[in-house]
Amino acid sequence: QEEKKQLTLKVEELERKLESTSAQNIEFLQVIAKREESIHQCQLRLEEKSRECSSLARQLEMAIEDAKRQVEQARERAVSRERAAQSKMLDLETQLNRNKTELNQLRRSKEDAERRYESRLQDLRDRLEQSESTNRSMQNYVQFLKSSYDNVF
16 A cells, blocks of 8 residues: 555656646647747848849849940040050141251341341442432532633633
C-alpha cells in the first residue's frame, strides 16, 4: 500500500512534470512558430531587399555607363574645340605675320616716299631760290636799263 501510495505520488508528480513539460513544449512550439514566422518574414524582406539591390545595382551600372559616355563626349568636344582653337591660333599667327610684313613694306614705302618728297621739296626750294635770284637779277637789269634810258634821253 505504502509502495502504491508512493508510486501514485510519483505518478502524480510525473504527471505534473509531464503537464509542466507539455506546457513548456507548447510554449516552446509557440516561440518556435513565432520565430519561424519571423524568419519567414525576414526572408521575404531579404528577398525584396535583394531584388531592390539588384534593381539599384542595374540602375547604378546604367548611370555609370551613361556618365562614362557623357564624359567621353565632353572629352571629344573639348579635344575638337582645342583643335579648332589651335587651328584658329595658327591662322591668326599667319595673318599677323602677313600683316607685320605688309606693315614693314608700307613703312619702307613711306620712308622712301618721304625721302623722295624731301628731295623733291629741296629741289623745288633750290629752283625757287634760283628763280627768285634770276628774278632779282632781271629786276636789277630792268632798273639799270630804265635808269640808263632815262640818262640817255
